[in-house]
Amino acid sequence: MSTNLPTPLLEAKAVAKHFGGVKALRDVSLTIRHGEIYGLIGPNGAGKTTFFNCMTGLYVPDGGGFTFDGAPLVADAPQHAAARGIARTFQNIRLFGNMTALENVMVGRHVRTRAGVIGAMLNTSATRAEEAAIRQRAIDLLHYVRIEDRAGDLAKNLSYGDQRRLEIARALATEPKLLCLDEPAAGMNATETEELRELIEGIRDDGTTILLIEHDVKLVMGLCDRVAVLDYGALVIEDVPAVVQKDQRVIEAYLGA
């Protein structure tokens, strides 16, 4: 893949976050390049999800910052991160359970569409046309993650694997440059994990850069172009899987020194 483009897609510089006395992130700096699958791993509580939350605007970092696609990422409101091209899924699935699969994806189109409150109340033709386009794009995305036959079902009634796929489709609806997947393989069996790997590779091949947080080390090492390891909120190493796998500090972090 095109892993050697000059400007990185995302650059984190000395990002710090603490909760009371707990230093969840200690000056984490890392670089995600265009078109790669970038893995972020580490033991439980290492700060992976905190890093995600800082990046997507759910938390405000206490130090450092992000440059995204050539401009600073001001993490003041989540909808701004979405507008800049960052989308995510959640470790604990957070779908809109009482809305259909199709509607969940349609909500994801909000960030790329314009029609406002007045248009909705007056039901103008421009609003109707936009809504038809949103619906079509959502159907295409459900097809893309291969759950189009569940379009009319409530999200809460989907199987676990399908809910994961739906979250990915909803995130893709925002047309992200960077798709962040927070433990997408959690709770999946071997077959489902293999299907997920194919899906992730497909998304990357279609031009979306991917940041993958994952516990399944085998999946990460097989799938990612580069991997970063966090431990106790600090970056241990950032390199290609072959190097990371052999690093003594990583082995210690995982096995306990």
Added chain:
Amino acid sequence: MDIFLQQIVNGLVQGSIYALVALGYTMVYGIMGLINFAHGEVVMIGTLVTITVAGSLINAGMPVALAGMAGLGASMLICMALGWGLERIAYRPLRNAPRLTPLITAIGMSIVLQNLAMMIWGRNYLTFPPLLPKVNFELAGAHFTAIQVFIVVVSGGTMAGLLALIYRTKLGMAMRATAQNPAVASLMGVNINRVIAAAFVIGSALGALAGVMVGTYYEIAHYQMGFMLGLKAFTAAVLGGIGNLAGAMLGGVLLGIIEALGAGYIGDLTGGFLGSHYQDIFAFVVLIVVLMFKPSGLFGEKTGDRA
């Protein structure tokens, strides 16, 4: 038998008005978990604005139908602005405060609006201009007027429109998504502030319409009329399951019918001890019974996260 049918008709009319007002409570609650106790006052201001606008236009010689439409339009616009302003000034700064704080603020805003209305329109009862012709119909022994038909038809149509807005449009989808999970909705690019403002504006427009209906029906208005109407509509919303749109509609109509039947039979039931002017007790008996036996209401979800 005649009194039974008659009271069903009366209850349906009153219940349609309750339903429109209850929708304002339930939309705001569904999205942000706030009981906007000032909503009854928004309805009251809707009625009083119509009196001023339609009344003076009629006095100036404008045809009644036209003046009525202008009055309705003006009151809807003013109430929408009022709902928007309430959210912007009183509730938004408290978005992350403990939930008792905005509740107390809502009660405070209710008092402020009542007193403001008293200063503008005075303490006396005002006569609502007759906007619809007084025509009577009779069907199977029940009498009803053109005004009653108008109220039921218009509120039914409005509620159908609201359901279409919530379930068929992008804005409605954003509102439902925000109600379920505001943080995730904002990650999808939904502007939460705008969605909440829309809930207030739409609820207030429905409230203004209900205010015009109340005025047309009872032909009288007063700066304190919003208090009892608001409490009853709130009861209707709780009866249906607060936060649930269909619940507010059904709860409103049910409450109207329960009240009307109660008023019709209370004399017989108590051997003449209590008269029909005690009809208000039924709404609050319903509220207490619902809170005791089914606090989530008829259509409410069992989840406790919003309760």
